[in-house]
Amino acid sequence: MTDKKIALTGAMAAAEALRQLDIDVFSVYPITPQTPIIEAFAKMKSEGNTAAEIIQVESEHSALSACVGASASGARTATATSSQGLALMNEILYIVSGLRLPILMVVSARALSAPINIHGDHSDVMGARDSGWIQIFSENSQEAYDNTLIGMKLAEKTSLPVMSIMDGFNTSHSVENLEILRDETVRKWVGDFTPENSLLNHKNPVTFGPLVLPNSYFEFKIDQEKTINEAVNEYGKIAKEFEQLSGRKKDCFEQYRMADAREAIVLSGSAAGTAKEAVDKLRASGKKAGLLKINLFRPFPRREVARALAKVPKIAVLDRSQSMGTFPPLYTEIVNSLFPVASYKSRVISYVYGLGGRDIFQTDMEKVFEELEKGKTENRIKYIK
Amino acid sequence: MNKELNRYLASGHSACAGCAYPAIVRTVLGEARSPVVIVNATGCLEVTSTLYPFTAWKSSYIHSAFENASATASGIESAQKILFKKGKIREKAKIVVFGGDGGTYDIGLQSLSGALERGHDFLYVCYDNGGYMNTGNQRSSATPFGAQTETTPIGKEQKIGKTQLRKNLMEIVNAHNIAYLAQANVAFLDDLKMKARKALEVKGPAFLNVFSPCTNNWKFPLSQYVNVAVLATETNFWPLYEIEKGKYKINKVISNRRPIEEFLKTQGRFKHLFAAENKKTLEKMQEMVDEEWKKLSANASV
Numbered sequence: 276m277t278d279k280k281i282a283l284t285g286a287m288a289a290a291e292a293l294r295q296l297d298i299d300v301f302s303v304y305p306i307t308p309q310t311p312i313i314e315a316f317a318k319m320k321s322e323g324n325t326a327a328e329i330i331q332v333e334s335e336h337s338a339l340s341a342c343v344g345a346s347a348s349g350a351r352t353a354t355a356t357s358s359q360g361l362a363l364m365n366e367i368l369y370i371v372s373g374l375r376l377p378i379l380m381v382v383s384a385r386a387l388s389a390p391i392n393i394h395g396d397h398s399d400v401m402g403a404r405d406s407g408w409i410q411i412f413s414e415n416s417q418e419a420y421d422n423t424l425i426g427m428k429l430a431e432k433t434s435l436p437v438m439s440i441m442d443g444f445n446t447s448h449s450v451e452n453l454e455i456l457r458d459e460t461v462r463k464w465v466g467d468f469t470p471e472n473s474l475l476n477h478k479n480p481v482t483f484g485p486l487v488l489p490n491s492y493f494e495f496k497i498d499q500e501k502t503i504n505e506a507v508n509e510y511g512k513i514a515k516e517f518e519q520l521s522g523r524k525k526d527c528f529e530q531y532r533m534a535d536a537r538e539a540i541v542l543s544g545s546a547a548g549t550a551k552e553a554v555d556k557l558r559a560s561g562k563k564a565g566l567l568k569i570n571l572f573r574p575f576p577r578r579e580v581a582r583a584l585a586k587v588p589k590i591a592v593l594d595r596s597q598s599m600g601t602f603p604p605l606y607t608e609i610v611n612s613l614f615p616v617a618s619y620k621s622r623v624i625s626y627v628y629g630l631g632g633r634d635i636f637q638t639d640m641e642k643v644f645e646e647l648e649k650g651k652t653e654n655r656i657k658y659i660k
Numbered sequence: 661m662n663k664e665l666n667r668y669l670a671s672g673h674s675a676c677a678g679c680a681y682p683a684i685v686r687t688v689l690g691e692a693r694s695p696v697v698i699v700n701a702t703g704c705l706e707v708t709s710t711l712y713p714f715t716a717w718k719s720s721y722i723h724s725a726f727e728n729a730s731a732t733a734s735g736i737e738s739a740q741k742i743l744f745k746k747g748k749i750r751e752k753a754k755i756v757v758f759g760g761d762g763g764t765y766d767i768g769l770q771s772l773s774g775a776l777e778r779g780h781d782f783l784y785v786c787y788d789n790g791g792y793m794n795t796g797n798q799r800s801s802a803t804p805f806g807a808q809t810e811t812t813p814i815g816k817e818q819k820i821g822k823t824q825l826r827k828n829l830m831e832i833v834n835a836h837n838i839a840y841l842a843q844a845n846v847a848f849l850d851d852l853k854m855k856a857r858k859a860l861e862v863k864g865p866a867f868l869n870v871f872s873p874c875t876n877n878w879k880f881p882l883s884q885y886v887n888v889a890v891l892a893t894e895t896n897f898w899p900l901y902e903i904e905k906g907k908y909k910i911n912k913v914i915s916n917r918r919p920i921e922e923f924l925k926t927q928g929r930f931k932h933l934f935a936a937e938n939k940k941t942l943e944k945m946q947e948m949v950d951e952e953w954k955k956l957s958a959n960a961s962v
Binding site for chain 2: 299300302326327328330331332333334336337338340341342343344345346347348349350352366367370374469473474475476477480481482483484485486487488491
């Protein structure tokens, strides 16, 4: 079913996915390391390979605001950003999810200022983790392509916005071999987008974004949370469909040699490849190492994660961002997921790595496993520098 | 009520008695010859027309945030273009934005400028009530010199009120070389009607800046908004003019302009200016109005 294998960067792969999705509106503002996505898409437009309207706005705030207008008008709508751009969109993130607009955002994840740094980490997307957007992390170009396709369908099925996240530079600028589906296969699978309400349906005019007082605001928010929690199931269904289409396994998280693991690393994004190498090496020397790679970060599949980790005695959670003043986001999720498991007696240690584009090596991963094995539990954050 | 006038904004909104913008909105939309999509910046008009579970809007309407009405309109216009091309919709609507001066002169200025530069087909209508009235009367860059607001209060050290001049938004918008922009006033509805018609016919961006007195915060009796607005134009404080393809035209020339005090004395926000110690301030304000008028009339044909 797959028609070709080609070499693309993560950014180019995401642009290719957007073209195949036949998006109607792409509203964007340039920021490193998102630029190759919007440049590739602009080139597709100039060659006549996409009919999409590209709106080249004057800020990321306006980029997402224009998406609000376009999506509420019934257009299949996408944007792309990084870092400060995502931070600038923050106000509108909540409006998009509150208005239940199925906007897709490709994020080339990058550090936040100050000090200014253009390189990869997860600070930007973690800053948006409570905004009501579904967040899917990718390990490499192939996943950036796959998750962009899955993200659009998931958005339109759930009426929730989705971020398809790749690591800035590590993935966005790295050329890798990947498999691309046929255009017709993608079009047929994703289907047509016709929302229930649209600003352009003048026979049934609707008011978007009314003023809601204390007598009903609370209910709106409870409904919204219910929907995003249920999106775990919808993600599962769409992932299964995609698996059949592509032959590539898709799930909320990937378990790599976890079946009998005694020590496990949990992380998300491009460092998973390095961790897998370390796991293989340790396994070869008889150690019981494993990796759990989180793909779906919002909604967080807490029951499934708890099941997968409940029997692992020692866990290291590697975060590529901080939560200033407390433990970092992924660590907190893992501990919160495990806490209700009655038999849970694992030790969970927090590591922070890769801030501002700092490389992480296989030897770093091996050292983490070594520390886990020694069994020293420390109630503090460790840094892999 | 005239059926044609409340075609899009129904009665039953909760704007204050004596508020000017319902008349502005109805007059502008009354000139629309195609369906309209309304985009509204956060503000008085938004909160008084969309109190959930009700809406006063009979047309499609969207409110997103305070500073992004023009960007939102850009998205709607682009969606309309592509969906029309793809045959998913059969008619094109006119996109009309309403924002107060806070949402236009201040926080929404960048978004407005971007949308004007990109040339989207939309009409932006600013109802200028000279301050942040929805949040209880704080100064904006459209608040006139000398006005007392909650954030430019009169005290022992401060006798004037706002000490800066209003921003000249018309000139800023004009610098984008759009085909049509005009300044209008709720007290002159025929003039506003004519301008709305022209603005709606433009293919591309058009802009209207409409004087919109606020009974609550300018502090005048409910019944007086039209009279206050008339004086704004008759004193040359708010001249009626348009700029069509770069050409200025003054639509109402006041042969014998009234002194600015006549406008100021109708409103509590300027009361302090009539204290003896502010005599010089009043003289300065008259000079400022005359100076602005001189600049405008030098650009204009009559």
